[in-house]
Amino acid sequence: MLLTCSRRTLCRTILFGLMLWAIAGGAVPHAHATDKLTIYSGRGERLIKPVLDAFTASTGIQIELLSSGTTELVNRLKAEGNRTSADLLITNDAGSLELARAAGLLHPLNMREVERAIPAQFRAPDNAWVGLSGRFWIVVYNTTLVKPNQVKSLLDLANPKWKDKIAIPNSGSEYLQAGVSVIRAMHGDEKTRQFLQGLKTNAGGQVYQKSSQIVDAVAKGQVALGIVNHYYIYRHLTTQPNAPIAALMSDQQEGGMGAIMNVAGIGIIKSSKHLDSAKLLIEFLVAQAGQKLFADLDKEYPLHPDVKADPALVERKTFRAALVPLTKLAELREPTLTLIEQVGLR
Amino acid sequence: MSTIRQQLTSPLQLFALTAAGIILLPLGYVTAQALLADPAVWSRLWNTRIPELLFNTVSLAASVAVVTLFLGISTAWLVTRTEFPGRRLWEGALVLPLAMPTYVLAYVYSYLLGFGGPIEHLWQLMAGPQARIFSPHSYWGATLVMSLDTFPFVYLLSRSALLSMNVSFEEVARASGASRLSTLWRVTLPLMRPSIAAGVALVILYVVSDFGAVSLLRYQTLTYAVFQQMTGRSDNTAASILSLLLVGLALIFLITERWFRERSRFYQTTGRYRAPQRHQYGWLGTMAITSYLGLIVGVAFALPTTLLVQWSLSPEAQMTLDSRFFGFVWNSGILAASAATGGVLIGLPLAYLASRRPTLLNVGCLQVAYAGYVLPGPVAALAVLVLFTQLAPVFYGSVLILIVAYVIHFLPAGLQSLEPALQQITPNLEEVSRTLGFGMRATWRRVTLPLVRNGFVVAWVLMFLQTMKELPATLLLRPVGFDTLAIRVWMEASEEYFQLAAPAALLIVLLSLPALALLVSKDWRAA
Numbered sequence: 001m002l003l004t005c006s007r008r009t010l011c012r013t014i015l016f017g018l019m020l021w022a023i024a025g026g027a028v029p030h031a032h033a034t035d036k037l038t039i040y041s042g043r044g045e046r047l048i049k050p051v052l053d054a055f056t057a058s059t060g061i062q063i064e065l066l067s068s069g070t071t072e073l074v075n076r077l078k079a080e081g082n083r084t085s086a087d088l089l090i091t092n093d094a095g096s097l098e099l100a101r102a103a104g105l106l107h108p109l110n111m112r113e114v115e116r117a118i119p120a121q122f123r124a125p126d127n128a129w130v131g132l133s134g135r136f137w138i139v140v141y142n143t144t145l146v147k148p149n150q151v152k153s154l155l156d157l158a159n160p161k162w163k164d165k166i167a168i169p170n171s172g173s174e175y176l177q178a179g180v181s182v183i184r185a186m187h188g189d190e191k192t193r194q195f196l197q198g199l200k201t202n203a204g205g206q207v208y209q210k211s212s213q214i215v216d217a218v219a220k221g222q223v224a225l226g227i228v229n230h231y232y233i234y235r236h237l238t239t240q241p242n243a244p245i246a247a248l249m250s251d252q253q254e255g256g257m258g259a260i261m262n263v264a265g266i267g268i269i270k271s272s273k274h275l276d277s278a279k280l281l282i283e284f285l286v287a288q289a290g291q292k293l294f295a296d297l298d299k300e301y302p303l304h305p306d307v308k309a310d311p312a313l314v315e316r317k318t319f320r321a322a323l324v325p326l327t328k329l330a331e332l333r334e335p336t337l338t339l340i341e342q343v344g345l346r
Numbered sequence: 347m348s349t350i351r352q353q354l355t356s357p358l359q360l361f362a363l364t365a366a367g368i369i370l371l372p373l374g375y376v377t378a379q380a381l382l383a384d385p386a387v388w389s390r391l392w393n394t395r396i397p398e399l400l401f402n403t404v405s406l407a408a409s410v411a412v413v414t415l416f417l418g419i420s421t422a423w424l425v426t427r428t429e430f431p432g433r434r435l436w437e438g439a440l441v442l443p444l445a446m447p448t449y450v451l452a453y454v455y456s457y458l459l460g461f462g463g464p465i466e467h468l469w470q471l472m473a474g475p476q477a478r479i480f481s482p483h484s485y486w487g488a489t490l491v492m493s494l495d496t497f498p499f500v501y502l503l504s505r506s507a508l509l510s511m512n513v514s515f516e517e518v519a520r521a522s523g524a525s526r527l528s529t530l531w532r533v534t535l536p537l538m539r540p541s542i543a544a545g546v547a548l549v550i551l552y553v554v555s556d557f558g559a560v561s562l563l564r565y566q567t568l569t570y571a572v573f574q575q576m577t578g579r580s581d582n583t584a585a586s587i588l589s590l591l592l593v594g595l596a597l598i599f600l601i602t603e604r605w606f607r608e609r610s611r612f613y614q615t616t617g618r619y620r621a622p623q624r625h626q627y628g629w630l631g632t633m634a635i636t637s638y639l640g641l642i643v644g645v646a647f648a649l650p651t652t653l654l655v656q657w658s659l660s661p662e663a664q665m666t667l668d669s670r671f672f673g674f675v676w677n678s679g680i681l682a683a684s685a686a687t688g689g690v691l692i693g694l695p696l697a698y699l700a701s702r703r704p705t706l707l708n709v710g711c712l713q714v715a716y717a718g719y720v721l722p723g724p725v726a727a728l729a730v731l732v733l734f735t736q737l738a739p740v741f742y743g744s745v746l747i748l749i750v751a752y753v754i755h756f757l758p759a760g761l762q763s764l765e766p767a768l769q770q771i772t773p774n775l776e777e778v779s780r781t782l783g784f785g786m787r788a789t790w791r792r793v794t795l796p797l798v799r800n801g802f803v804v805a806w807v808l809m810f811l812q813t814m815k816e817l818p819a820t821l822l823l824r825p826v827g828f829d830t831l832a833i834r835v836w837m838e839a840s841e842e843y844f845q846l847a848a849p850a851a852l853l854i855v856l857l858s859l860p861a862l863a864l865l866v867s868k869d870w871r872a873a
Contacts, residue, residue, distance in 0.1 A: 038826050045837070066826045067837075069577040079735045080743045085826055099580075172578020205484060207564065212841050222461040337579065344394030346566055346574075 036062045037277050040077065041090040042070025042174070043264055044210075048090060051293045055284050061277050070096045070174045077105050077269065087272040088281065090132075093174035094122075094263050095181065095329030097129035102330060106267035111279060117286040122263050122303045124327065131263030131326070132285050133300035135229045137179040138259055139248040140215055145224040153251045154183070154260070155191075157225060158198025167206040167214045167226040168199055171345040175211070175229055179260045180340060181332035185324045186257040189339060196343040207346045212236070219243040229262075234299035234312055249319040258322040262329070263303065358695045359708075365692045366711040369754050371737075372729030373593070373717055379732060380586040387583050395571065396591065403567040403595065406488055406560075407550045413493035414549045417642060418500025419535075419542065424639065426508040429624035430632040436639045437505075441866050443646040444498050445858035447815045447832070449558025450851045452491045453839035454650040456482045456562060488565040492553050494646035499552070500545035502866070507541035508534075513622040540606045547603035554596050555722030557818040562839055568592040573724040573818055582728060589725040596720035651855060657848030666846055671834075674850065678814050678830040684745070685752035686809040689760045690802060692753060697764045702773065712765075718758045723818035726755040731823065748823040755819060756812045760805035767801020804864060811861045815854060 041048050045067040052063045066073070070091040077084055077100065089106070091097050100106055106128035114123065114130050122131030139151055145165075151157070157166050169176045184192045206223055208214050214226040215236045221244075233247045251257045266285065268278045284290045291302040301309045301316055309316060324332075425437045443451075458465050459482040470477050480486045515537065519529040535542075560570045568588055575585035627635065657663055693715065700712035721729065730751040734742050741747050771794065779789040817832045824833065831850040838847035 040826075044841070064827050066824075068821070071580060072577040072822070075580060076743065079731075079739060081739065083740060084743060170574065170578075172574050205481075205564065209561070209564070210841050216842060217461070220462045341390055341394060341584075344398075 035060065035274075035277055036064060037087045037274055037281060038064045038085050039066070039088045039090055040073040040086045041065055041067050042073050042096065043067070043090055043092050044212075047298050050297050051285070051290070052281075054293060055281055055290075058284070059280060061280065069172070071172070074100050074103075074105070078103055082271040084269060084271060086269050087274050087278050088266055088268055090264070090266045091174070092262075092264050093178050093329070094129070094131060094265055094326035095178050095333050096174055097265050097267055098124065098327050098330035099333065100267060101126075101128040105270060107270045107272065107275070109268065109279070109282070111282065113283045114286055117288075117291070117304045119303065119305065121325065123265070124267075129265045129267035130282060130286065131265040131303050133264050133291075133294040133298065134261060134303055135175075135231060135264065135300050136249070136259045136261055136321070137175050137227060138230050139250050140218050140226045140228050140233050140245055141248055142218050142221055142224050143244045143246050145221060148246070148248055151225065151248055151250070152253045153256055154179075154227065155187070155195050155251075157227065158195045158202065160198070160202070162202045162225060164202065164204055164206075165224040166199070166202045167208055167217045167223045168203045169211060169214065169227065170207050170209055171340045175262065176227075176345075177333060177336055177340070178262050178329050179227070181329055181336045182257070182260045182322050182324045184336060184339070185328070185332060186322060189335075193339060193343060196340065196345060200343060200345055215245065219245045230313070231299040234310065237312065238299070247314060249314055251322070252319050258320045261321040261326075263326060264300070358699060362695050362699050362708065362711045365696055366714040368750065369717055369757070370714050372726070372733040372754065373721065375732045375736065376586050376589050376725065376729045377593075379583065380590040383583045383587055388587060391584055391587055396588075399566060399568050399571050399588070400591070400595075402485075402565065403554060403569075403592075406485065406492065406565065406567060407553045407599075409485070409489040410492045410496065410553050411546045411550055413489060414497040414500045415542065415546055417493065417497040418545060419504050419538075421497075421639065421642065422501050422504035422508055423530075424635055426505055427622060427624060428631075428635065429626050430635050432636065436636075436643070438866075439643045439647075440501050440639070441498050441862060442643065442859075443495055445855050445862045446495060446647060446650060447558060447817075447851075447854060447858075448491065448495050448556050449562055449817060449832075449836055449839065450654070450855065451495050451646075451650055452482075452559035452562040453835070453844065453847060453851070454653055455487065455491050456839075456842075457653075457844050458482075458649075459487065483564045485565065488560055488563050491559050491563065492556065494642075495559070496549045496552050497642075497646075499548045500542065503541045503545035503548075504538055507538045508622075511537055511622075516622070543606040544603050547599050547606060551596060551599045551603065551719065554592070554599065557723050558836065562836070568595065569722045569724055569818075572722070572728065573822070576724060576728055576822060582732060585724075585728055586732075589728055592722060592725060593720050596722065600719050651852075654848045654852040654855065657845045658852050660845045660848075662845045663848050667849060671849065674829055674831050674834050675853065677828050678832070681745070681748065681752070681820075681828065681830060682810045682813040684749050685756065685813040686760075686806045688749055688753045689757050689809040690764070690806050693757055693760045693764050693805065694802075697761055697768050701765065701768045712761070715761055716758045718755045721755060723755060723816060724822065726751045727819040727822040730754065730819075743825055745825055745828065748820065748825065748828070751819045751823055752809075752813045752816065755816070756809045759812055760809045763801050763804040763808065764798075767798045767805075771797045807861050807864055811858055814857065 039052070045065065048067075049065065052065065055061065056063055066086075070093055073089065073091075074096055077086060077089065080086075089097070089100060097106070101124055108126035108128045109130070111127065114127055118130055122134070123129065139154065139157070141148070141151065171177075180192060180196065183195065187195075206217065208217070211228040211232040212235070214228050215232045217223050218226045219236060219240070230247050233245055236243055236245065249259050251259060266282060268275065268282070272278055286304065288304060288307055291304040291307040294300045295302045295307060295309050299310050299313060301313070421440050425433055425440070457463055459479060460466075461481065466479050469479050482490070511534070515533050516529055519533045520526070524532065554567070555569055556567075557569050557573060560567045561573065568591060572585050572588045572592065575588060576582060579585070696712050696715050699708040718726065730747055734747050775793055775797070776789050779793045780786070784792060814830070815832055817836055820830055820833055821836065824830070831854055834850045835847045835854070839851075
């Protein structure tokens with residue numbers, strides 16, 4: 001009835017709107033050309049897009065990227081089930097990948113390239129997810145405010161002497177969840193609870209959504225210390241070489257738990273209809289050239305044994321990592337979240 | 347002559363019922379999920395997060411209410427009761443902050459007031475190198491940003507109250523010997539009370555449901571916590587519980603606003619016999635008034651806009667103006683157009699039925715459509731998400747789900763201009779048209795539609811703009827490849843890439859300006 005009056009401006013507006021609606025609605029299912037991959041990525045866009053652009057440049061395969069929170073994307077994949085348009089999932093955390101695998105979202109892989117390039121402890125037993133780059137959840141400190149010998153362990157940050165002097169990520173951050181899981185595994189729930197309570201008190205309002213903000217706050221001297229993934233420190237130093245910040249590889253003392261390691265990784269979604277292109281991308285990312293991109297652009301530790309990390313980073317051989325298997329991060333997650341909520345971290 | 351009504355009734359009625367159902371169901375689902383949640387979750391939240399969140403939310407609302415009260419009333423009084431050069435210009439300029447989404451203002455101020463930012467530098471020049479100013483990422487920062495953004499609500503309501511007030515009351519008070527100040531305090535302000543209260547309730551409703559500013563200023567409120575729960579947890583139980591509290595809180599202020607708005611109508615019926623006398627000030631007074639107004643408009647609009655322009659012209663920002671950027675513009679446009687069209691199509695039958703056949707059922711359906719007012723963005727997103735995963739998972743991750751969330755969220759804004767537009771035309775006109783030989787369709791086309799067209803256009807534009815600025819629901823529900831301008835602003839600004847966020851932010855502000863003019867002349871409550 002409304003549509004019969006096509007000469008009226010109003011109706012034209014409505015018609016146009018409907019047309020737009022139809023196009024918009026139609027655009028999603030038809031988004032796939034033969035060589036186009038859709039990636040859900042829980043990593044910051046500026047950390048992963050350059051690497052994916054390099055892949056597009058070398059293969060011609062277009063990539064549609066949805067950047068959002070890792071947990072949010074895993075929730076979304078669960079809800080979308082087989083109808084998802086995603087071909088791959090990239091996350092900033094191995095625990096999330098393992099949870100996705102346990103939920104049956106990921107496609108097991110049998111690829112010699114992967115097995116040759118990435119050591120077994122950095123991928124799922126069935127290769128449903130593959131680690132791409134290593135990162136350490138460590139302390140960043142302001143070199144004018146703190147001496148490196150003042151802090152030995154992450155747990156020292158709960159000491160009352162750092163009240164209002166530390167910055168931490170918010171509790172939705174998967175790094176924090178994985179880090180707390182490792183601390184629980186190494187030190188037990190009670191000690192972890194005390195640590196978190198101290199952390200909460202000391203941080204006060206300095207709870208950040210993004211690691212880059214924490215590094216920035218430390219560099220400006222707004223706080224003395226922060227907990228971040230190591231590469232944010234070096235990325236900051238790349239753009240501002242004179243910033244008074246440094247990385248502190250924590251928990252290296254005698255009997256200490258070792259630095260908390262995690263990997264960013266990738267998995268192919270079970271329902272993907274572009275398996276070949278998706279495998280091509282994984283092959284590209286685990287190969288030496290791809291691994292070098294993570295090392296150079298993102299300042300992460302490449303997982304390929306033959307690819308060197310950026311020379312600015314602390315030499316990987318000089319410090320040790322906590323001995324908690326990455327796959328275990330998944331089962332540790334739920335009780336960790338309960339603990340975090342009981343303490344009431346933001 | 348009731349054929350029109352009879353012929354229209356059944357399919358329309360069905361449609362209205364469906365629409366009301368689509369709007370109400372998500373809210374019902376969230377409520378159910380919250381109420382059926384494990385009591386252990388409730389008690390854990392109650393022991394850890396809820397007291398802090400409630401306190402933060404309510405105290406922010408209170409402080410913003412106080413500040414907007416002062417700013418709104420004082421500016422309204424100046425432009426209505428005094429005469430000074432440029433008065434009419436200021437009268438319009440004071441509305442400009444409404445064009446600024448809260449997250450844009452928040453990000454500009456987290457730069458300006460931030461640690462080591464320009465204002466701190468200025469302050470240190472005066473007060474010594476160790477001097478600190480208050481952090482924008484705090485209660486006071488959030489108060490400042492939200493107040494600057496929302497005081498025009500109080501201003502506009504107070505201004506119209508002052509303009510329509512019967513000046514005889516004041517004249518009587520003056521003639522009986524009361525001083526000007528005493529008249530203001532004992533006569534003018536009490537008469538304005540209902541309008542002021544409505545304005546403040548509106549401000550509070552806005553503060554309680556804001557996501558953009560509080561997330562960038564890292565100030566924990568209920569709305570922000572709902573978003574964090576949704577993005578950081580694998581189940582939505584805790585998010586539902588917090589949402590339910592939030593809806594309850596918002597409902598209180600919505601009812602307050604309505605109640606006072608009804609009362610303010612009563613006062614206005616007295617009408618006015620002539621315009622109040624404006625007080626003329628000398629050059630000193632004029633200077634004082636101009637600098638006061640200039641300061642407010644400056645910090646709330648001129649300064650942020652200048653910064654955005656400057657940042658947009660920086661080489662870093664220019665680099666982002668590639669085909670991808672125009673993709674974001676296109677996405678924003680297409681989503682906003684779809685949501686606005688959907689909103690008009692769904693709102694029209696609801697408003698039509700309620701005004702032509704005001705049965706209990708029809709009026710009820712219309713009232714349901716106003717539910718969006720108490721559904722802050724993250725809650726609307728959560729509600730739609732939960733509903734679709736339960737009932738129609740096929741649409742999950744599609745554009746449709748996002749549009750439904752937009753329509754639910756912004757339908758009230760549209761209805762506010764659709765409803766009066768339909769009420770303006772009496773059924774007699776249609777009936778005359780029918781007696782003169784027009785068919786039903788012709789009557790619609792030649793009589794009804796032309797009469798309501800303006801209301802339509804206003805409703806459409808309002809919903810278009812609201813959608814374009816919308817942040818939390820878009821963040822949570824956008825399909826692959828549907829990043830919008832608002833998303834880009836938030837993504838860049840939340841990592842403090844101020845220059846990179848600027849072009850998108852500036853575009854949003856500029857696009858909001860013409861619509862603001864429309865808004866102020868028609869129905870600004872929807873902003």
